[in-house]
Amino acid sequence: KNEVEQSPQNLTAQEGEFITINCSYSVGISALHWLQQHPGGGIVSLFMLSSGKKKHGRLIATINIQEKHSSLHITASHPRDSAVYICAVSYNNDMRFGAGTRLTVKP
């Protein structure tokens, strides 16, 4: 079993929809990261969380340490949000990654 599980694997939404991507992990972590990867490979760090909630523009990330669960929300989704979203955890001076969620937002 992977230490980091993401769901769903693929997600298709209509422009304007509210989107939620989930991440569960099974190890003790020092921080959780949400990453965005566009076609071509470049990765951008969206959030780093160790507790609570963070918001940046239309993106919101939450983490529940007791339940070992995090969610990434996108409000008013837009076609430019189409990308792969990856959850990663910092663990024992290491970083473990989820398999990613491929999001497609249709106009």
Added chain:
Amino acid sequence: KAGVTQTPRYLIKTRGQQVTLSCSPISGHRSVSWYQQTPGQGLQFLFEYFSETQRNKGNFPGRFSGRQFSNSRSEMNVSTLELGDSALYLCASSLDAGGYNEQFFGPGTRLTVL
């Protein structure tokens, strides 16, 4: 500030050869981490360097090695290349070592082994 740069961006090698990839971190960042991304295994941690010292290494064979210079630039080397080493190799820099620091990723080097 300039972002993380990686050279070369694309590389084609044949089995048995060796390869060296380079990563220049954001100015002032002292930690550099390397990752391998393949369609089958996804993203995997290779190693992290801080102040010219390897802090941690992922589950990769000894053919994968790296180093960091006094200016924080880092190189990774893969010897005796295998077909399965074909991947996107990403480096990321952060201000300090450890998992509490935001990582800034470079564009990656796409290695193809024939």
